[in-house]
Amino acid sequence: MSEAIKLFIEDARAVSIEEAAKIMRLTFKRTGVEHPQPCPHCFGTDTFSFNTKKEKWNCRAGGIGGNDAIGMAAHCEGLDLKSREGLLEACSIVLDQDIPDEGERESDEDRAARKKRLEERRLQNDADAAARADSQAEFREKERAKARGIYEAAAPVGRHGRPVADYLEARGCGQIGAAQWLRYASDLPYWHGQDERGRPLELYSGPAMVAPFIGPDLVAIGCHITWLDLKRPPKYRPQLSDSDTGELLPTKKMRGSKKGGLIPLFGDPSVKRWVGGEGIENGAAFAAWEGFREDTFYFAAGDLGNLAGPADPSSRFAHPTLKKPDAKGVARPVTIAGPRPKPDQDGDDAMWVADHVRELVLLADGDSERVMTAAAMARARARHARPGRIIPIVWPRAGYDFSRMAVETGE
Numbered sequence: 001m002s003e004a005i006k007l008f009i010e011d012a013r014a015v016s017i018e019e020a021a022k023i024m025r026l027t028f029k030r031t032g033v034e035h036p037q038p039c040p041h042c043f044g045t046d047t048f049s050f051n052t053k054k055e056k057w058n059c060r061a062g063g064i065g066g067n068d069a070i071g072m073a074a075h076c077e078g079l080d081l082k083s084r085e086g087l088l089e090a091c092s093i094v095l096d097q098d099i100p101d102e103g104e105r106e107s108d109e110d111r112a113a114r115k116k117r118l119e120e121r122r123l124q125n126d127a128d129a130a131a132r133a134d135s136q137a138e139f140r141e142k143e144r145a146k147a148r149g150i151y152e153a154a155a156p157v158g159r160h161g162r163p164v165a166d167y168l169e170a171r172g173c174g175q176i177g178a179a180q181w182l183r184y185a186s187d188l189p190y191w192h193g194q195d196e197r198g199r200p201l202e203l204y205s206g207p208a209m210v211a212p213f214i215g216p217d218l219v220a221i222g223c224h225i226t227w228l229d230l231k232r233p234p235k236y237r238p239q240l241s242d243s244d245t246g247e248l249l250p251t252k253k254m255r256g257s258k259k260g261g262l263i264p265l266f267g268d269p270s271v272k273r274w275v276g277g278e279g280i281e282n283g284a285a286f287a288a289w290e291g292f293r294e295d296t297f298y299f300a301a302g303d304l305g306n307l308a309g310p311a312d313p314s315s316r317f318a319h320p321t322l323k324k325p326d327a328k329g330v331a332r333p334v335t336i337a338g339p340r341p342k343p344d345q346d347g348d349d350a351m352w353v354a355d356h357v358r359e360l361v362l363l364a365d366g367d368s369e370r371v372m373t374a375a376a377m378a379r380a381r382a383r384h385a386r387p388g389r390i391i392p393i394v395w396p397r398a399g400y401d402f403s404r405m406a407v408e409t410g411e
């Protein structure tokens with residue numbers, strides 16, 4: 001091997017994953033060090049990824065990966081590193097230089113044929129990905145429009161929509177009077193399962209409380225539905241079950257998008273004090289207990305995930321007491337999503353909080369598992385922390401939520 005070729009290979013070995021990825025025009029995510037995307041060679045969705053910090057690349061579709069730019073280039077371009085030609089071509093790609101003259105290289109025809117093959121696959125892949133993204137975006141937009149439709153067709157609570165006010169009062173949320181955000185649908189269908197032609201089946205229809213999920217522009221991206229049955233204490237919701245399995249069904253549903261949005265309950269988001277937690281009843285009960293403060297916006301996140309956002313995997317920990325059997329039947333501690341937020345999150349990985357908020361009071365659920373909830377609340381606080389903002393976490397009595405506390409205190 002000539003000195004020039006040896007140097008050429010040495011130089012190529014020194015190229016970082018990041019430099020090579022730029023030369024190869026791979027896709028970089030806007031933030032972060034992990035860059036998932038379709039494999040240029042095997043295609044698929046997010047099958048391929050490189051990490052500029054760990055100096056690693058990986059293809060799930062090809063079942064291959066490594067920690068060098070040459071290997072990454074060889075996989076993406078379909079080159080065989082065991083052959084001298086393949087190795088030199090891969091070096092040439094990551095260096096963005098021609099192979100020095102002494103080197104053997106693939107013939108011009110072979111090279112042209114390989115390029116053409118890859119180009120065709122690339123075009124096909126782009127077209128597939130674009131079609132997938134279009135149909136996903138279309139589906140999401142349709143679902144959002146349906147959700148907005150359900151919300152807009154419902155009546156504001158005031159002179160109308162008394163069952164919503166009665167329901168909230170029965171759940172310990174005081175007398176709300178009129179509500180700007182919460183609405184009432186007198187007869188909303190509950191879809192469950194499909195008929196033999198694949199069409200959705202209407203299992204039940206009845207009165208429901210409808211709340212919007214709104215984004216920072218206050219436009220509804222989804223809606224939250226709670227079916228009501230004022231004759232069924234203590235939760236005042238109908239009992240719905242699957243007609244085949246008898247399994248009890250949830251009486252709350254979300255339509256459209258939830259991720260990144262929030263459910264407004266009372267007040268105006270322009271104020272500096274926000275109070276809320278996971279559920280509507282809990283937030284409303286706390287609002288009633290505070291006397292629906294004028295200076296406060298009350299909200300619900302819909303669920304704990306949307307309140308706290310995803311956890312940093314390295315902050316996972318073993319539950320101090322809870323155990324569950326593994327595949328071999330040995331009891332192992334349950335793993336809990338940790339208190340630290342995942343780095344490099346997207347804006348809509350959890351609900352939004354307006355920048356002007358100075359006091360964000362987070363309401364914990366006392367009737368959910370304590371350790372898991374505590375970790376999630378700590379994560380929510382870390383995620384929403386800003387200079388000049390205080391974030392107290394309020395806990396109800398153990399085993400209770402604020403709604404049940406209010407109901408029992410009232411009796």
Ligand SMILES: [Zn+2]
Pocket residue numbers: 039040041042043048059060061062075
């Ligand atoms: Zn691949």
